[in-house]
Amino acid sequence: MAGQPKRPTPRHEEIAEDLRARITAGDYAEDGQLAKSEDELSAHYGAARGTIRQAVAQLRGEGLVESRRSKGLFVTPWRPIPRNSPQRLSVEQWGSGQSIWDLDLDGRQLEVKDVQIEQLPAEPNVARSLGLAEGGLVWRRARRFFVEERPVQYAVSYLPAGLVEGSRITQINTGPGGTPARLKELGHEPVRHREELRPRMPTAAERELLQLHRETPVLEIVRVSWDAAETAVERVEMLLDGSRYVLGYDF
Amino acid sequence: MAGQPKRPTPRHEEIAEDLRARITAGDYAEDGQLAKSEDELSAHYGAARGTIRQAVAQLRGEGLVESRRSKGLFVTPWRPIPRNSPQRLSVEQWGSGQSIWDLDLDGRQLEVKDVQIEQLPAEPNVARSLGLAEGGLVWRRARRFFVEERPVQYAVSYLPAGLVEGSRITQINTGPGGTPARLKELGHEPVRHREELRPRMPTAAERELLQLHRETPVLEIVRVSWDAAETAVERVEMLLDGSRYVLGYDF
DNA sequence: TAGTGGTCTAGACCACGTT
DNA sequence: ACGTGGTCTAGACCACTAT
Numbered sequence: 001m002a003g004q005p006k007r008p009t010p011r012h013e014e015i016a017e018d019l020r021a022r023i024t025a026g027d028y029a030e031d032g033q034l035a036k037s038e039d040e041l042s043a044h045y046g047a048a049r050g051t052i053r054q055a056v057a058q059l060r061g062e063g064l065v066e067s068r069r070s071k072g073l074f075v076t077p078w079r080p081i082p083r084n085s086p087q088r089l090s091v092e093q094w095g096s097g098q099s100i101w102d103l104d105l106d107g108r109q110l111e112v113k114d115v116q117i118e119q120l121p122a123e124p125n126v127a128r129s130l131g132l133a134e135g136g137l138v139w140r141r142a143r144r145f146f147v148e149e150r151p152v153q154y155a156v157s158y159l160p161a162g163l164v165e166g167s168r169i170t171q172i173n174t175g176p177g178g179t180p181a182r183l184k185e186l187g188h189e190p191v192r193h194r195e196e197l198r199p200r201m202p203t204a205a206e207r208e209l210l211q212l213h214r215e216t217p218v219l220e221i222v223r224v225s226w227d228a229a230e231t232a233v234e235r236v237e238m239l240l241d242g243s244r245y246v247l248g249y250d251f
Numbered sequence: 252m253a254g255q256p257k258r259p260t261p262r263h264e265e266i267a268e269d270l271r272a273r274i275t276a277g278d279y280a281e282d283g284q285l286a287k288s289e290d291e292l293s294a295h296y297g298a299a300r301g302t303i304r305q306a307v308a309q310l311r312g313e314g315l316v317e318s319r320r321s322k323g324l325f326v327t328p329w330r331p332i333p334r335n336s337p338q339r340l341s342v343e344q345w346g347s348g349q350s351i352w353d354l355d356l357d358g359r360q361l362e363v364k365d366v367q368i369e370q371l372p373a374e375p376n377v378a379r380s381l382g383l384a385e386g387g388l389v390w391r392r393a394r395r396f397f398v399e400e401r402p403v404q405y406a407v408s409y410l411p412a413g414l415v416e417g418s419r420i421t422q423i424n425t426g427p428g429g430t431p432a433r434l435k436e437l438g439h440e441p442v443r444h445r446e447e448l449r450p451r452m453p454t455a456a457e458r459e460l461l462q463l464h465r466e467t468p469v470l471e472i473v474r475v476s477w478d479a480a481e482t483a484v485e486r487v488e489m490l491l492d493g494s495r496y497v498l499g500y501d502f
Numbered sequence: 503t504a505g506t507g508g509t510c511t512a513g514a515c516c517a518c519g520t521t
Numbered sequence: 522a523c524g525t526g527g528t529c530t531a532g533a534c535c536a537c538t539a540t
Contacts, residue, residue: 010509013455020454037525048511053526061452061468070519070525080449085502195500198331199450199468199493201312203271204264214527217312217450217468217493242450242468249446249500251336261528288506299530304507321506321538465508 012054032075061215063243084248116142126158129235137161154239188233190225197221217242263305283326312466314494335499366423367393377409380486388412405490439484441476448472468493
């Protein structure tokens with residue numbers, strides 16, 4: 001009983017643990033509401049609001065809780081967006097969809113919005129990925145993906161201008177099969193891909209772009225694709241709302 | 252000039268942006284020290300320490316800055332740990348290493364510590380993954396991975412007891428080639444794998460386990476492996492320090 | 503031992519969503 | 522109009538680290 005340090009665990013951690021235990025035990029199963037306000041929790045636990053906010057921020061980061069202004073604190077209803085790598089990369093699969101990713105959205109729609117297209121000289125990173133001289137011309141396609149009217153991903157593609165000039169890849173609507181189908185028609189079907197990814201916290205600008213809470217991590221992904229002649233044909237930089245996706249890889 | 256809201260961006264964001272710009276511009280390139288204390292920044296920017304701490308927390312989350320007690324704030328020297336999925340899953344590769352992951356640590360060593368092994372009844376999640384009846388016996392192998400004396404990953408493996416009983420898989424040292432080599436000897440070579448992953452913020456207990464800052468996200472990965480007869484032979488639950496890894500997938 | 507980062511309190515103001 | 526979450530201030534104490 002004795003011998004322990006006076007403050008083994010901070011108060012905000014105790015509060016977070018208590019709330020987490022109640023959530024996983026299903027205490028708020030009815031309507032999912034933990035509390036009607038931070039002040040209510042402040043009174044309940046006898047802690048300053050700042051301490052309550054630390055505890056709640058912790059739980060928001062774990063993806064368990066979300067705050068709704070003027071309504072209160074709620075258990076997050078988690079319906080992850082699956083993003084599965086293809087098990088077999090057959091040509092038929094390529095032609096069928098916009099993406100090489102087999103998205104099972106459980107009835108929900110993935111919508112593309114805010115498409116921006118421009119031609120510009122390649123930054124060093126992009127030039128290196130695509131095997132171009134620095135300043136070589138590339139087409140840049142930026143867009144956001146939405147599920148149920150909420151942004152879940154921001155993606156920017158770069159393609160060598162010399163490769164795709166005049167094709168529908170330089171237009172907003174790339175046509176059936178999307179960019180990969182057009183690349184195939186141009187004799188540069190992507191057959192090999194490499195993705196690199198890491199999690200991190202978003203900048204303020206990125207939080208705005210994806211409408212994220214301060215505590216929500218993002219997944220930064222860079223994919224480069226090559227054709228059969230080992231020519232790099234596309235580089236895609238993606239930013240995913242980390243609280244909404246589950247990525248699957250089969251190998 | 253007029254017409255804008257009084258406070259378009261919070262003060263802590265302005266401060267974070269200013270520091271971020273200085274870092275990326277290389278202002279602190281010499282010793283990497285941004286400041287000798289939070290109080291110094293508080294005086295410099297004319298903001299309360301709480302506001303400074305918010306800005307610094309933001310930058311810690313982005314992986315740009317780290318705090319060292321009694322020493323100050325420093326630019327994070329980022330040397331990511333690459334974790335690459337195999338391009339070809341040949342038997343030869345299996346036999347050579349402890350892991351199916353081709354780790355290029357740039358001279359650094361990946362050390363396994365704190366190995367814990369026990370036999371127990373499978374939890375529902377584990378039972379489902381391995382196709383066992385709930386409560387069926389499994390061997391559980393938990394361990395931490397260290398790079399340069401610092402923990403970077405925590406992993407827990409589950410294997411059906413009926414499959415691995417009596418093999419070195421139930422011992423601390425599994426021998427050359429590790430678990431997969433032993434499974435192959437037992438006639439259950441893993442030939443197919445599926446990984447699912449998502450980023451999130453760690454709990455307090457997980458922060459302790461991996462010695463993480465409050466703002467560092469983790470990567471939660473679950474891998475299930477099957478043998479040629481489509482029998483599930485292993486489930487691995489991994490928790491990675493998100494600030495230290497870059498994951499690569501080829502397909 | 504001095505000073506630091508982590509924690510906590512008790513206030514306050516504001517923009518904005520709900521009512 | 523009211524109350525909320527987000528922001529900010531100005532204090533304070535503590536454990537721990539460097540010296």
